[in-house]
Amino acid sequence: MLGLGIESTAHTFSCAVIEKKGKKGKILSDVRKIYRPADGEGIHPREASRHHIENSSLVLSECLDEANIKVNDLDIVSYAGGPGLGPCLRVGAVVARSLASFYKIPIYPVNHALGHIELGKLLTGATNPLVLLVSGGHTMLLAFLNKQWRVFGETLDITLGQLLDQFGRSIGFASPCGKNIEELATTSSNYVTLPYSVKGNDVSFSGLLSATKSVAKKSKVDACYSLQETAFAMIAEAVERALSFTRKKELMIVGGVAANKRLSEMLKDVCKRHGAKFFVVPLKYAGDCGSQICWTGLLESQIKKGVPLKDTFVTQSWRLDTVKVNY
Amino acid sequence: MKLIKKGAEADIYQTTWQNSNAILKIRKTKNYRNSSLDSKIRKQRTIKESQIISQVKSFGIPAPLVYFVNLKNTSIVMQEIPGKPVHDLSESKIIQLSKSIGKLVGMLHKNGIMHGDLTTSNFIFFKNNVYVIDFGLSQNTIKPEDHAVDLRLIKEILNSAHAKIMIPSWKNFLLGYKSIVGNANYVKITKLVSDIESRGRYAQVV
Numbered sequence: 095m096l097g098l099g100i101e102s103t104a105h106t107f108s109c110a111v112i113e114k115k116g117k118k119g120k121i122l123s124d125v126r127k128i129y130r131p132a133d134g135e136g137i138h139p140r141e142a143s144r145h146h147i148e149n150s151s152l153v154l155s156e157c158l159d160e161a162n163i164k165v166n167d168l169d170i171v172s173y174a175g176g177p178g179l180g181p182c183l184r185v186g187a188v189v190a191r192s193l194a195s196f197y198k199i200p201i202y203p204v205n206h207a208l209g210h211i212e213l214g215k216l217l218t219g220a221t222n223p224l225v226l227l228v229s230g231g232h233t234m235l236l237a238f239l240n241k242q243w244r245v246f247g248e249t250l251d252i253t254l255g256q257l258l259d260q261f262g263r264s265i266g267f268a269s270p271c272g273k274n275i276e277e278l279a280t281t282s283s284n285y286v287t288l289p290y291s292v293k294g295n296d297v298s299f300s301g302l303l304s305a306t307k308s309v310a311k312k313s314k315v316d317a318c319y320s321l322q323e324t325a326f327a328m329i330a331e332a333v334e335r336a337l338s339f340t341r342k343k344e345l346m347i348v349g350g351v352a353a354n355k356r357l358s359e360m361l362k363d364v365c366k367r368h369g370a371k372f373f374v375v376p377l378k379y380a381g382d383c384g385s386q387i388c389w390t391g392l393l394e395s396q397i398k399k400g401v402p403l404k405d406t407f408v409t410q411s412w413r414l415d416t417v418k419v420n421y
Numbered sequence: 422m423k424l425i426k427k428g429a430e431a432d433i434y435q436t437t438w439q440n441s442n443a444i445l446k447i448r449k450t451k452n453y454r455n456s457s458l459d460s461k462i463r464k465q466r467t468i469k470e471s472q473i474i475s476q477v478k479s480f481g482i483p484a485p486l487v488y489f490v491n492l493k494n495t496s497i498v499m500q501e502i503p504g505k506p507v508h509d510l511s512e513s514k515i516i517q518l519s520k521s522i523g524k525l526v527g528m529l530h531k532n533g534i535m536h537g538d539l540t541t542s543n544f545i546f547f548k549n550n551v552y553v554i555d556f557g558l559s560q561n562t563i564k565p566e567d568h569a570v571d572l573r574l575i576k577e578i579l580n581s582a583h584a585k586i587m588i589p590s591w592k593n594f595l596l597g598y599k600s601i602v603g604n605a606n607y608v609k610i611t612k613l614v615s616d617i618e619s620r621g622r623y624a625q626v627v
Contacts, residue, residue: 177623232622237581244581250570251620285455290462294538294558294574323455330453335429339508339540339582363453368427411623 095395096122096163098171098193099388100154102186103178103206104230105129105137105269107146109154110384111161111168114392119216123160124385125153133268136259143181150189157384168199170400172391175203176412177231183408191406200400202391203407207232207414209386210375211243214348216389218373224342226333226361227414229349229382230255230270233329235295235336236414245415246336247295254351257299257325264307265314275318276354282319290324295335297328322356330360337368346373352380396421430466430557438488438498446470447496463495466557471497473534473559480532482525483552502554504547508540512586515541519579519590521551523597526571529553530610531602535560535567539575541582565606569613572598576614 095115101108110124129145131137158165173190176183187203194201210232211225224246225236233254235247252260255270262271286309289301302324310317337345345365351357352375365372379385397420422445426433434445448463450456471490478484485500507518522544529536536543537558545552560567575594579587599607618624 234622239581240584242584244584245577246581247577249622250617253622285457287458287461290458292558293570294540295577296574323458327454327458330451331430335538338427338429339542339578360453363451413623 095169095392096167097388097392097395098157098168099204099384099386099391100171100173100186100190101206101209101382101384101387102146102182103174103176103382104182105142106382107149107153107185108382108384109157110388111157111163112385112388112392114389119389119392121385122163123157124379124383125157125160126383127153131269134263134266136263136269137179139179139181142179143185146182146185150185154189165193165197168193168197170200170202170391170395172202172204172387172394173406174206174209174387175407176206176409178206178410180408180410183410187406187408191403194400194406195403200395201403201406202394202398202400203405204387204390204394205412205414205417206382206387207234208243208417208419209390210348211236211346212390212393213379213383213386214346214373214375217376217379218346220344220346220371220373222342223344223346223373224333224336224340224370226329226345226347227349228254228329228347228351228357230259232349232414233297234414235332237336237340237342238419241419242417243414243419246340247297247332250293250296250298251300252303254299254325254329255349257303257321258351260303261306261310261317261321265310265317270350272351272354275322276356278315278318279322279356282313282315284313284316284319285323286316286320288320288324290328292328292331295332295339297332299325299328326354326357326360329357330364333361334364334368337364337370342370344371344373346375348375348380350381353377393421428555435501436498442501442503443488444485444499444501445496446499447494464492467492467495467497469559470556473556473561474499477529477532477534477553477556480528482528483550484556485552485554502545502547502552504545504552506542507544507546507551508542508582510546512583514546515583516586516589516593518544518546518551519593520597522575523594523599524601525551525553526575526594527598527601530568530571530606533561533563535562535571537571539571540578565610565613569610569617572610572614573617
């Protein structure tokens with residue numbers, strides 16, 4: 095079975111083709127174009143959607159070429175229905191609807207966050223993990239129970255990705271800033287005390303952001319180092335609490351911030367202490383990509399014959415814990 | 422000494438203290454954490470936990486007696502409560518006990534204490550009584566916002582770990598809570614709980 099997935103929730107416009115055989119999936123192509131705001135600035139939704147419109151045909155045709163297939167070969171098409179930026183979401187949905195209605199292909203809206211998890215499970219082989227989803231849009235601890243992903247902990251304000259990006263931009267980096275902060279952090283080992291806010295399994299980052307900005311006025315390297323140490327220790331503690339509460343024996347980390355080496359190193363240590371297996375989604379598929387949407391669409395297609403065009407919505411606020419998973 | 426549980430932040434051992442059974446809770450160094458941050462967290466929490474356990478006992482919250490505090494290795498020796506965590510009880514029992522849990526949380530708040538880690542594993546059912554444990558994240562605070570954070574956490578836990586019985590348990594919890602803090606506080610704090618939830622990521626905003 096061949097599926098096409100279209101991702102356009104934020105800065106990435108991506109199309110991917112996956113071939114599904116039984117429980118196995120093979121990624122035939124995954125093409126991306128990423129909108130880059132100017133240094134020190136964040137995503138402008140209108141500019142990002144314009145970028146996606148301009149690149150959509152190119153990305154789509156490259157993706158089909160690379161997979162060596164034609165549109166007619168596709169069995170399903172899926173797109174990210176949310177959560178994300180409205181103008182950006184609409185671009186992906188329009189491309190998906192056009193293909194679905196012209197070529198009569200079943201169409202599936204997919205929850206972007208669920209996509210991160212399902213692709214992570216496909217690529218890492220985790221079976222029943224506690225999931226840490228860390229990205230620009232999410233910071234959540236999840237476990238699967240009664241056909242739904244349940245939230246065992248999350249951020250009460252901004253996400254880990256936002257924390258890193260907003261701080262990074264304030265010292266002049268271009269978004270996404272995680273990599274720059276990580277590089278600068280390795281050059282310091284001078285820890286400056288910053289607010290550490292863990293509330294049960296939940297975390298809060300907004301106070302940490304303001305405090306780090308003021309440390310950066312004295313030393314950018316110390317600020318980067320102390321920010322990573324504090325924020326990641328908070329995440330690691332929340333993970334420990336959730337592991338010990340849910341008694342899961344696997345931890346899987348997905349989302350853009352999964353690429354951070356310091357964070358993985360800390361979580362590896364946490365898993366060792368709790369006798370849990372540690373899985374990280376491969377670097378190439380940590381960030382937003384068409385594959386995550388495509389694979390989830392293919393899983394959905396096992397139990398559903400697509401949705402009518404009139405129900406092909408986009409929703410900016412679509413929480414993962416409201417999605418029923420029946421496959 | 423026998424290790425009985427590796428908790429999130431501490432190892433729990435069974436031991437004895439002057440011929441009675443006791444629990445040793447030791448917060449060991451976490452190698453993944455920056456060392457100065459690590460020792461600060463361990464010390465602070467050990468002090469807070471032992472202080473607040475003694476404090477809550479004074480207004481009638483069933484909690485373990487603290488026997489000994491050792492700040493050098495950040496450990497606490499306390500009374501063993503040989504019951505079962507509410508988390509592990511039957512669904513009908515959890516629904517029933519939610520009311521007592523609500524009352525206990527109400528008493529804590531009324532006396533200016535937020536627990537900070539209200540999960541169903543931190544309530545122990547023993548001899549027909551519910552005991553509160555694990556005060557590591559507790560604070561002395563009368564701020565309604567802090568009390569609301571407590572309520573939101575237990576709501577999140579009911580909604581995830583006990584999703585099937587979330588509605589009756591949460592209803593019972595609130596009944597118990599209201600009976601202690603009174604209607605005015607109840608209305609104020611549950612309103613703040615909704616405020617916190619609406620600040621969450623991708624929450625449904627009306």
